[in-house]
Each structure stands twice: as structure tokens, then as C-alpha cells.
Amino acid sequence: NRTFAIIKPDAVKNNYVDKIYNHILDNGFEILSAKLIKMSKYQAEQFYIIHNDKPFYEELTSFMSSGRCMVLALKKENAVENWRKVIGSTNPNDAEEGTIRKLYANSLGENAVHGSDSNKNAVKEISFFFTESELI
Ligand code: IDP
Numbered sequence: 001n002r003t004f005a006i007i008k009p010d011a012v013k014n015n016y017v018d019k020i021y022n023h024i025l026d027n028g029f030e031i032l033s034a035k036l037i038k039m040s041k042y043q044a045e046q047f048y049i050i051h052n053d054k055p056f057y058e059e060l061t062s063f064m065s066s067g068r069c070m071v072l073a074l075k076k077e078n079a080v081e082n083w084r085k086v087i088g089s090t091n092p093n094d095a096e097e098g099t100i101r102k103l104y105a106n107s108l109g110e111n112a113v114h115g116s117d118s119n120k121n122a123v124k125e126i127s128f129f130f131t132e133s134e135l136i
């Protein structure tokens, strides 16, 4: 299975890319592709369109387009569920010890990483940023 991950602008700025890479590899994920990008505000709005009715939509899309982030396509058995476990709860205060959000996130909004929440969304999110031929 595949999942889609983002190392968010806060984590890139704080130089946590290599640490987060180690979590990915130590947990047995294969990196099919990774690239450093800067999302436009429009791209962030499209990516998070499911949240467009939420009070945090503006804050979220401004933050996600505020700086460079790294987008990744990951492969592992039960990748979606597994990656959600590795990253921890949305709010770093609630995240379990040892999870990426517990270790590297600043706040509920700036929470270091993204992970798809279902196989269906993983497929959609990967194709939002990668063509099939980029997944090696
Ligand atoms: P998830 O990333 O754990 O799947 P979602 O509920 O899908 O969490 O929310 C997407 C992202 O929106 C979160 O990762 C976080 O960056 C941001 N977010 C969620 N809730 C809030 C909030 O109450 N205030 C500000 N940002 C939020």
C-alpha cells in the first residue's frame, strides 16, 4: 500500500527533515518519491479543500503555503494506518511519546507532518503532487 506524507513548513524551517527521514526509514517505509516544493496559496486551498468549511482553513492554507515543504510518496503494508501511528495525534499535546508530532511539532496548526487518512485519499493526494512515472 501507499500513503502520502508532507514534512510541513515548520519542520523544514527547523531542520527536522533528516530526523523525520530517519523515522520513515526506521519504520520500514520505502520512499517512492520525495521533493522539496513551495505550495502556492491556491494549491494549498485545493489540497485541503475537504476542510474549506472549517474555521482553521485560512490559517492552515496560509501556513502550508508559507515556506518550503517536502512531499513524499511512501510504500509499506498498511501504509496509511502505519504512518498515522508514526506521526501521532493531530494535536502534539495529545500525541504519544516517540511520535513525530510529539517530538517535532510546535502546535495544533504547525504540527510538522501530514499523513493521508484513508487509502482512497492516499491515492488522490499522491496524484496531486506526483505523476505515476515519478514513483520509482
Ligand atoms: P490530520 O492532519 O491529523 O489529519 P486534520 O483534522 O485533517 O488533521 O486537519 C488538517 C490539518 O489542519 C492539521 O494537521 C493541522 O495542521 C490543521 N488543523 C487542524 N485543526 C486545527 C485547529 O483547530 N486550528 C488550527 N489548525 C488546525
Ligand code: MG
Pocket (backbone or CB within 6 Å): 115, 116, 117
Ligand atoms: Mg487529515
